[in-house]
Amino acid sequence: MNNCYKAKKYLIYKKKYKELLRKLKQLENLNKELMEKIEDSKNIQEQLKHMVHHDALTGVYNRSYLDNIEFKEKLRKAKSLGIIFCDIDLLKLINDTFGHLTGDNLILLTSQVLKKSIRDKDIVVRMGGDEFVIIMFDINEEEIKEMCDFILIKIEECSVENNNLPIFISLGFSHGEGKDFCIEEILRKADDNMYKFKLSKRKTVKKKIAENIINYFKIYEGELYEHGMRVARYALKLGELFGFSRSAIERLNIACIYHDIGKINFNNNLCKGRDHSEVGFRIAKISDVLNFCAEWILQHHENWDGSGCPLNLEGDNIILEAQIIGISDYYDRMRNFNGLNEIDALNALRLQADIKFSKELVSSFTEIFETDE
Numbered sequence: 099m100n101n102c103y104k105a106k107k108y109l110i111y112k113k114k115y116k117e118l119l120r121k122l123k124q125l126e127n128l129n130k131e132l133m134e135k136i137e138d139s140k141n142i143q144e145q146l147k148h149m150v151h152h153d154a155l156t157g158v159y160n161r162s163y164l165d166n167i168e169f170k171e172k173l174r175k176a177k178s179l180g181i182i183f184c185d186i187d188l189l190k191l192i193n194d195t196f197g198h199l200t201g202d203n204l205i206l207l208t209s210q211v212l213k214k215s216i217r218d219k220d221i222v223v224r225m226g227g228d229e230f231v232i233i234m235f236d237i238n239e240e241e242i243k244e245m246c247d248f249i250l251i252k253i254e255e256c257s258v259e260n261n262n263l264p265i266f267i268s269l270g271f272s273h274g275e276g277k278d279f280c281i282e283e284i285l286r287k288a289d290d291n292m293y294k295f296k297l298s299k300r301k302t303v304k305k306k307i308a309e310n311i312i313n314y315f316k317i318y319e320g321e322l323y324e325h326g327m328r329v330a331r332y333a334l335k336l337g338e339l340f341g342f343s344r345s346a347i348e349r350l351n352i353a354c355i356y357h358d359i360g361k362i363n364f365n366n367n368l369c370k371g372r373d374h375s376e377v378g379f380r381i382a383k384i385s386d387v388l389n390f391c392a393e394w395i396l397q398h399h400e401n402w403d404g405s406g407c408p409l410n411l412e413g414d415n416i417i418l419e420a421q422i423i424g425i426s427d428y429y430d431r432m433r434n435f436n437g438l439n440e441i442d443a444l445n446a447l448r449l450q451a452d453i454k455f456s457k458e459l460v461s462s463f464t465e466i467f468e469t470d471e
């Protein structure tokens with residue numbers, strides 16, 4: 099009887115012990131989960147803390163860091179301060195032409211060059227958009243000049259590697275020393291000096307960027323370039339019919355070849371971007387080669403009845419050269435993009451008389467094909 103009682107008691111204790119072990123395991127698991135959540139919370143806090151004072155695209159400090167206690171302490175201890183103001187030239191044009199991804203890539207490449215160019219104790223701050231500031235502690239004016247020269251060399255090297263679209267930047271610097279230097283005043287002077295530098299080379303930068311866009315168009319936008327060549331063939335026949343001079347014919351030829359240069363932003367998707375005439379206009383305006391035909395490019399999708407874009411011009415308010423490019427462009431699209439034969443394409447063109455094009459222009463255009471026959 100006594101043995102039976104002991105056996106039962108043993109089984110009860112064993113069961114309780116197992117239950118205790120099970121609960122202990124649950125507690126261990128709960129504790130592990132809690133520790134993981136605490137660690138995750140710490141990581142999130144660190145990430146949020148990093149995000150507050152760092153630029154999301156480039157990883158460098160953002161403007162808010164200049165109000166941070168850590169930065170102000172560095173500033174208080176510094177015996178002298180140097181600031182380089184850096185601005186990426188014509189970034190808006192790059193964004194409008196190639197898209198914001200290309201613009202972001204230029205911003206990222208620039209930040210990488212700046213980070214690699216500074217000393218360990220210096221910092222790079224993205225002030226916003228296309229502007230960066232390099233803040234250098236305990237430095238003299240000669241060392242700042244050397245750093246500016248070094249940055250320009252490295253940017254040029256980066257541009258060679260990124261030859262489809264080189265990077266151009268403007269720099270300006272200022273320096274202060276002693277206990278009473280004012281960072282706001284140094285920043286303002288550096289910004290003013292950068293702006294003067296930018297103005298001194300603005301025309302040259304525009305010319306170089308335009309040259310690269312034109313070269314990119316010829317090399318990488320083959321379908322559009324060939325389309326432009328075909329448009330030129332039709333347009334030149336109209337120009338001869340209208341008695342254009344040799345120089346006027348040559349200008350019309352160039353305008354036709356590059357009339358769709360604004361579509362460089364849309365990766366050959368010809369259905370996208372009704373604003374490509376405006377983009378082309380902006381490119382042409384900064385190009386020595388295309389400046390003369392900027393308005394023609396802008397207006398080549400205007401319609402005779404005023405239903406076109408982007409200006410909703412009508413009738414004779416549309417420049418004649420733009421009308422010639424427009425009708426030649428329309429015919430080539432009917433032939434080579436819509437797959438119509440010559441007769442059907444000309445019939446489609448006749449249906450646009452007094453809508454897209456004047457009756458007289460449609461009649462003259464069909465005449466050049468009858469003359470060829």
